Amino acid sequence: MLELAILGFLYDAPLHGYELRKRITALTGHVKPVAESTLYPAIKRLEKADLLARATQPGSVAAPRHVLTLTETGRNELCRRLAEPAQRDITDENRWFTVLAFLRHLDDPSAQAAVLRRRLAFLEEPASFFYSGDRPLRAEELDDPFRRGILTIARATSRAELAWLRATIDSLDAGSP
Amino acid sequence: MLELAILGFLYDAPLHGYELRKRITALTGHVKPVAESTLYPAIKRLEKADLLARATQPGSVAAPRHVLTLTETGRNELCRRLAEPAQRDITDENRWFTVLAFLRHLDDPSAQAAVLRRRLAFLEEPASFFYSGDRPLRAEELDDPFRRGILTIARATSRAELAWLRATIDSLDAGSP
DNA sequence: GGAGGATACATCGGTATCGATGTATAGAGG
DNA sequence: CCTCTATACATCGATACCGATGTATCCTCC
Numbered sequence: 001m002l003e004l005a006i007l008g009f010l011y012d013a014p015l016h017g018y019e020l021r022k023r024i025t026a027l028t029g030h031v032k033p034v035a036e037s038t039l040y041p042a043i044k045r046l047e048k049a050d051l052l053a054r055a056t057q058p059g060s061v062a063a064p065r066h067v068l069t070l071t072e073t074g075r076n077e078l079c080r081r082l083a084e085p086a087q088r089d090i091t092d093e094n095r096w097f098t099v100l101a102f103l104r105h106l107d108d109p110s111a112q113a114a115v116l117r118r119r120l121a122f123l124e125e126p127a128s129f130f131y132s133g134d135r136p137l138r139a140e141e142l143d144d145p146f147r148r149g150i151l152t153i154a155r156a157t158s159r160a161e162l163a164w165l166r167a168t169i170d171s172l173d174a175g176s177p
Numbered sequence: 178m179l180e181l182a183i184l185g186f187l188y189d190a191p192l193h194g195y196e197l198r199k200r201i202t203a204l205t206g207h208v209k210p211v212a213e214s215t216l217y218p219a220i221k222r223l224e225k226a227d228l229l230a231r232a233t234q235p236g237s238v239a240a241p242r243h244v245l246t247l248t249e250t251g252r253n254e255l256c257r258r259l260a261e262p263a264q265r266d267i268t269d270e271n272r273w274f275t276v277l278a279f280l281r282h283l284d285d286p287s288a289q290a291a292v293l294r295r296r297l298a299f300l301e302e303p304a305s306f307f308y309s310g311d312r313p314l315r316a317e318e319l320d321d322p323f324r325r326g327i328l329t330i331a332r333a334t335s336r337a338e339l340a341w342l343r344a345t346i347d348s349l350d351a352g353s354p
Numbered sequence: 355g356g357a358g359g360a361t362a363c364a365t366c367g368g369t370a371t372c373g374a375t376g377t378a379t380a381g382a383g384g
Numbered sequence: 385c386c387t388c389t390a391t392a393c394a395t396c397g398a399t400a401c402c403g404a405t406g407t408a409t410c411c412t413c414c
Contacts, residue, residue: 002400016362016363017362017363018361018362018363026306026307026308027306027307030268030304031268031269031270032265032268032269034401035401035403036362036363036364037365037366037402037403037404038401038402040363040364040365041364041365041400041401042400045399045400065362065363066362066363088209088210091207091208091209092208092209092271093208093270094269094270094271097306097327097331100323100324100326101306101323101324101327104323104324127207129203129204129205129274130204131203145345145348146277146278146280146289146345147277147278147281149338149341149342149345150274150277150278152337152341153334153337153341154274156333156334156337156338157330157337160329160330160332160334161326161330164326164329164330168322168323171322179370179371194392194393195391195392195393211371212371212372212373213392213393214371214372214373214394214395214396215370215371217393217394217395218370218371218394219371222369222370241392241393242391242392243392243393
């Protein structure tokens with residue numbers, strides 16, 4: 001996830017680690033903060049895998065900046081991860097939002113639509129947080145007000161997202177018939 | 178998170194690991210699956226910390242079941258974690274839903290309301306995923322349809338949750354004036 | 355001129371989690 | 385009879401992440 005965000009931000013422009021951190025914090029930080037000690041090792045991993053290159057730029061301010069640039073391999077890898085996200089990236093909202101944030105970098109509208117369809121399929125299958133046997137329970141069937149809250153909120157999210165997904169898939173299909 | 182779920186389920190009734198796993202999978206598994214190799218070490222951790230006790234029940238089916246029971250310490254610890262969740266548990270929806278799923282185990286309505294108020298405060302502060310300088314951007318200001326989607330969905334969730342939070346806090350306050 | 359904060363990177367220990375794999379038994383189905 | 389699946393637990397190595405801490409510079413404000 002973090003790696004996807006790094007690759008995604010660097011796709012637009014070369015950045016140094018600190019700036020990257022600020023952007024990632026703005027994107028997902030209010031929900032799930034990222035520690036510096038997570039970011040820098042992640043950058044190293046990606047560098048080691050040759051997905052990004054580091055150019056030391058000394059003197060400008062304080063400690064010497066390491067300006068990070070996406071390599072050709074890195075750009076391909078980003079597209080691959082966007083086009084073929086793991087199932088986790090589809091189901092977990094945190095991860096899914098990160099995919100969405102960079103999905104525009106896939107240049108093929110039908111590939112974008114395919115990713116949205118996977119999320120659509122996930123949201124369309126009947127699922128709940130609570131079951132009676134195998135049957136998903138509805139909010140109204142629960143005594144516990146807090147568990148009812150979970151279902152109420154999840155349902156609202158699901159409705160809004162389904163509407164958005166269907167509309168966006170339609171317009172992507174219309175754009176490239 | 179996982180630990181909270183384990184403690185929460187055991188609060189109701191003693192269970193063995195496998196049953197625990199099925200319940201956790203039902204609760205959060207469609208969004209974020211839990212591997213067995215994560216669950217069993219977690220159980221061991223909790224046992225080592227004396228939060229739960231294990232009673233081997235041989236012969237019933239297949240491998241001998243280890244029936245897990247919450248200790249007095251474990252029950253207190255669950256309540257402590259529910260009453261004083263980490264900030265992460267408030268901001269991250271996955272974690273927050275787990276807190277909500279077991280919040281009924283706090284017997285004090287005003288303590289329950291206090292937890293809901295923390296979430297309320299988090300949702301009320303202006304935040305976005307995208308900024309222009311320091312100003313949070315609205316969905317309408319974005320070109321990227323996918324990023325617009327993120328904001329659209331987040332806004333719908335936020336609205337539904339705010340309404341539910343306010344109503345529930347009111348009714349908790351009314352119940353214990 | 356000195357304190358404090360922002361910038362910018364880094365390391366280290368600890369731990370949570372995952373994926374793969376293993377071991378056993380019971381029951382269903384062919 | 386044999387295979388497959390479900391039940392039930394366990395280990396192991398790899399890795400991702402966190403929290404604490406460290407280093408160094410520059411700028412601002414008092």
